[in-house]
Amino acid sequence: MKLFIACLGTETNTFSPFPTGYRTFEETCLVKGGNHGRDPFLFAVPLVLWRQLASERGWAVVESLCAFAQPSGVTRRSVYESFREEILEDLRRALPVDMVLLSLHGAMVADGYDDCEGDLLARIRALVGPKVPVGAELDLHCHLTHRMVEEATAIVSFKEYPHTDAADRARELFQILSATAAGTLKPHMALYDCRMMGIYHTTSDPMKSFLEKVKHLEQQKGIVSISIAHGFVWGDVSDMGTRILVLSNGQPREGARLAESLGRQLFRLRHRLQPDYKTVDEALGEASTGDGDPVVLADVADNPGGGAPGDSTFILQALVDRRMKDAGLACIWDPMAVAVASEAGEGARFDLRLGGKMGLSSGRPLDLRVTVTRVVPGARQTFGSGANRSVSSLGDAVALRAGGIDIVVNSIRTQTLGSDAFTSLGIDPRTKRILVVKSMQHFHAAFAPLARQILYVDTPGALVSDPTRIPFRKADRSKWPICETVT
Numbered sequence: 455m456k457l458f459i460a461c462l463g464t465e466t467n468t469f470s471p472f473p474t475g476y477r478t479f480e481e482t483c484l485v486k487g488g489n490h491g492r493d494p495f496l497f498a499v500p501l502v503l504w505r506q507l508a509s510e511r512g513w514a515v516v517e518s519l520c521a522f523a524q525p526s527g528v529t530r531r532s533v534y535e536s537f538r539e540e541i542l543e544d545l546r547r548a549l550p551v552d553m554v555l556l557s558l559h560g561a562m563v564a565d566g567y568d569d570c571e572g573d574l575l576a577r578i579r580a581l582v583g584p585k586v587p588v589g590a591e592l593d594l595h596c597h598l599t600h601r602m603v604e605e606a607t608a609i610v611s612f613k614e615y616p617h618t619d620a621a622d623r624a625r626e627l628f629q630i631l632s633a634t635a636a637g638t639l640k641p642h643m644a645l646y647d648c649r650m651m652g653i654y655h656t657t658s659d660p661m662k663s664f665l666e667k668v669k670h671l672e673q674q675k676g677i678v679s680i681s682i683a684h685g686f687v688w689g690d691v692s693d694m695g696t697r698i699l700v701l702s703n704g705q706p707r708e709g710a711r712l713a714e715s716l717g718r719q720l721f722r723l724r725h726r727l728q729p730d731y732k733t734v735d736e737a738l739g740e741a742s743t744g745d746g747d748p749v750v751l752a753d754v755a756d757n758p759g760g761g762a763p764g765d766s767t768f769i770l771q772a773l774v775d776r777r778m779k780d781a782g783l784a785c786i787w788d789p790m791a792v793a794v795a796s797e798a799g800e801g802a803r804f805d806l807r808l809g810g811k812m813g814l815s816s817g818r819p820l821d822l823r824v825t826v827t828r829v830v831p832g833a834r835q836t837f838g839s840g841a842n843r844s845v846s847s848l849g850d851a852v853a854l855r856a857g858g859i860d861i862v863v864n865s866i867r868t869q870t871l872g873s874d875a876f877t878s879l880g881i882d883p884r885t886k887r888i889l890v891v892k893s894m895q896h897f898h899a900a901f902a903p904l905a906r907q908i909l910y911v912d913t914p915g916a917l918v919s920d921p922t923r924i925p926f927r928k929a930d931r932s933k934w935p936i937c938e939t940v941t
């Protein structure tokens with residue numbers, strides 16, 4: 455048995471003015487030939503597991519490119535095409551192979567390609583022919599297209615948001631493809647469009663209970679896997695939206711029926727699925743009352759994980775204006791400030807212009823008197839645990855203290871995932887009254903255990919939370935909440 459594995463992806467925010475080029479991949483994750491070291495990036499976790507599962511069975515593995523870029527604007531055409539050709543060339547050289555396993559995202563858009571994953575899968579299918587099983591693991595924030603479903607043998611998306619199940623889903627996909635190659639499984643995929651869009655946290659009801667139901671249904675005879683593709687509202691492509699994918703063992707009618715039934719159930723929950731967003735004033739008002747563990751404020755509109763710059767100052771400004779004490783904030787992306795503070799060194803105290811540089815959605819830069827409390831070249835943060843654990847780079851980072859606020863400033867744009875985004879900079883998050891994180895929901899995995907309360911703060915910013923205010927041009931607007939469609 456011979457496996458071919460690869461990873462290519464990003465989550466394209468088509469509204470971001472900042473293109474995704476080669477350097478963004480290089481900064482985030484660009485590994486060749488399986489050289490992941492001990493700390494793989496999130497989308498490399500499946501590759502590491504597939505290699506391990508194959509070696510336990512004595513199977514050969516050919517690993518091509520593993521390339522992932524921190525979400526930003528549309529990927530440059532030449533960059534996408536060069537990565538795609540590298541994977542295809544490696545596959546050509548590896549042929550014949552018995553199965554192909556891919557770690558993709560599902561919401562990658564490049565100049566000239568609204569569905570990069572569909573394009574890549576089609577080209578891989580053309581090379582390996584109709585009989586070789588081709589599987590793809592996707593992020594649940596994907597635009598799950600008919601083309602992907604037609605070209606792949608099996609697709610499995612993450613179930614959890616925060617995405618703490620990359621390895622679990624990779625194992626599932628490996629088993630599906632192995633059984634297919636062995637001839638004991640005949641995968642059939644049924645796709646249902648829920649006619650809705652939004653952000654759905656799987657850490658709270660009703661999505662949490664819905665997911666439990668889905669996992670239970672996967673135990674049903676003939677049903678192999680169910681994926682809920684939440685969709686990615688900041689990707690303006692025709693296939694944007696929430697979809698259900700049921701993978702059955704050769705039962706197209708039953709699979710389609712179940713996909714439709716689940717899609718209709720999810721649609722009925724639509725009004726209760728959206729996060730409870732607070733204004734900055736509401737959040738700081740709530741956070742200021744009560745004692746005990748920290749209150750965590752998620753700066754959702756400036757989440758670099760969704761393509762936002764990560765340098766907005768709206769919440770920091772409010773903390774400064776209120777002279778808040780015992781507050782911590784991670785991370786403001788400001789390479790220039792990092793360079794200046796690193797050069798000044800630990801203990802230095804000076805005036806610094808911080809953040810607010812990337813555009814109107816970043817707010818105004820703040821002029822603060824800061825003390826440099828820590829300088830860490832090449833800082834990193836972790837996400838998830840066990841086999842699902844992954845590591846990402848913060849770049850060079852500094853901790854600055856301004857009044858009663860400890861601020862982590864970093865040089866590689868990334869959302870705040872782990873509590874080590876604070877601790878590795880010498881800040882103990884447990885001692886803070888308020889913690890601000892630039893993240894939509896992934897922070898939840900690490901911060902919920904230490905938080906008294908979590909508040910999602912809808913600041914002004916790049917990620918407009920209300921889909922009715924997003925200026926779509928290509929996406930099908932006849933969906934809830936833009937239209938109250940009856941399915």
Ligand SMILES: [Zn+2]
Nearest residue numbers: 593594595617
């Ligand atoms: Zn995602």
